[in-house]
Amino acid sequence: MGMGLELNTTLVTKGKEVRKEDNLFQLQKDGYRLYPMHTPIEIRTTKKSHSRGYARIEKIQWHEGRTTISYKLISLNRTN
Template sequence: MAMSIQIESFINTYGKEKRIEENNFELILDGYHLYPMDVPIYVKRRESDTPVGEGIIKSLLLSEGKTKIVYTLTALKSIN
């Protein structure tokens, strides 16, 4: 049985991120997504948007058709 997976080069939040504490956020997405770990990558609202900042993914969990990441926002370029 094949499993569909997307390889990501930046974080698309789609406005679904939840602040855990200070600059740490949790994001749960439908489907399976692989991200680079422990390196800064751009954070965007949507694929076509310009980056709003940079984040470092600290944890990645693939389970039951969903992806859960926890990332630290390390740079903020815009609040809108």
């Protein structure tokens, strides 16, 4: 039996991100997900929302069917 894996090129937060300090955030998602690391990727609140800006993923951790993403917000298009 294989492990399900989803490949993403946009970070969709659904408002569940947690600020750790300044521009560093952490987000947990169900399932195993893979994102490009150390390169700017678009960040959105929902799949259909406007782009909020760009983030750079610093760390991805898979554990017990969840993905934890640590990222740095590097540019912001708009506030709220």
